[in-house]
Amino acid sequence: xxxxxxxxxxxxxxxxxxxxxxxxxxxxxxxxxxxxxxxxxxxxxxxxxxxxxxxxxxxxxxxxxxxxxxxxxxxxxxxxxxxxxxxxxxxxxxxxxxxxxxxxxxxxxxxxxxxxxxxxxxxxxxxxxxxxxxxxxxxxxxxxxxxxxxxxxxxxxxxxxxxxxxxxxxxxxxxxxxxxxxxxxxxxxxxxxxxxxxxxxxxxxxxxxxxxxxxxxxxxxxxxxxxxxxxxx
Ligand code: OGA
Ligand code: MN
Numbered sequence: 096x097x098x099x100x101x102x103x104x105x106x107x108x109x110x111x112x113x114x115x116x117x118x119x120x121x122x123x124x125x126x127x128x129x130x131x132x133x134x135x136x137x138x139x140x141x142x143x144x145x146x147x148x149x150x151x152x153x154x155x156x157x158x159x160x161x162x163x164x165x166x167x168x169x170x171x172x173x174x175x176x177x178x179x180x181x182x183x184x185x186x187x188x189x190x191x192x193x194x195x196x197x198x199x200x201x202x203x204x205x206x207x208x209x210x211x212x213x214x215x216x217x218x219x220x221x222x223x224x225x226x227x228x229x230x231x232x233x234x235x236x237x238x239x240x241x242x243x244x245x246x247x248x249x250x251x252x253x254x255x256x257x258x259x260x261x262x263x264x265x266x267x268x269x270x271x272x273x274x275x276x277x278x279x280x281x282x283x284x285x286x287x288x289x290x291x292x293x294x295x296x297x298x299x300x301x302x303x304x305x306x307x308x309x310x311x312x313x314x315x316x317x318x319x320x321x322x323x324x325x326x327x328x
Contacts, residue, residue, distance in 0.1 A: 124206060127290055128213035131249065136269050136278060136291035143253065143286040147198070152255050152285075154195045155225045155308055163187045164227060169237075183232040184300075186224040189310070199310065203251070207314050210249060216314075218248060223312025228265065232307060234300035236270070239293035239313060247293040247313040254283040255308040265303025269296050283307055 123139055130137035164185035168177045191197045203221040211218050240247035269278040272295050281289050
């Protein structure tokens with residue numbers, strides 16, 4: 096009897112329908128929570144395996160082809176504005192309609208619970224988007240949240256760039272709270288992940304010499320007032 100083997104794409108899709116651990120999840124989450132608590136940031140070089148990175152890259156490519164990305168802005172709601180002197184990326188928010196995105200959101204959920212368990216942060220939910228920076232794209236130094244806004248508490252960035260070379264620029268640079276010190280210069284290599292405190296770590300994306308893709312996200316506190324859940328974004 097002839098058997099048809101699943102295509103690599105079908106296998107990748109099937110793999111994503113079962114819970115997918117981050118690479119070395121248990122120890123890494125421990126380390127990550129620890130470093131975040133102590134230093135305010137953490138960088139893991141290999142958090143997603145290459146099959147998942149490939150699936151996420153394919154997903155972002157499809158979304159770009161379907162013209163689903165839009166210019167990212169700064170500020171929220173009434174303060175929202177697009178300023179291409181500050182940032183030059185295009186984004187599309189993640190959702191649970193697609194298995195590839197859903198599997199990633201499940202991982203972020205486990206990361207959220209791990210951070211809460213170890214750091215007592217009370218993180219309430221995750222929001223995140225794919226981001227694509229064209230060649231020359233950058234994001235000037237900024238904070239993801241302002242102290243007291245009680246909103247975004249922990250920032251996470253996962254990179255989707257295979258074959259990234261040292262000279263490609265496009266690094267994420269993290270600074271100390273008073274901006275006097277550079278804490279880390281992080282190359283956006285496929286499968287790596289950066290975590291940092293949204294209210295305390297100023298950071299920037301250096302202009303990249305080629306296309307640069309990532310998922311940027313935030314763990315938020317529940318800023319509900321009078322029982323009304325603060326809507327994300
Ligand atoms: C952001 C951001 C960093 C990166 O989207 O707010 O700072 O390395 N991204 O893409
Ligand atoms: Mn940022």
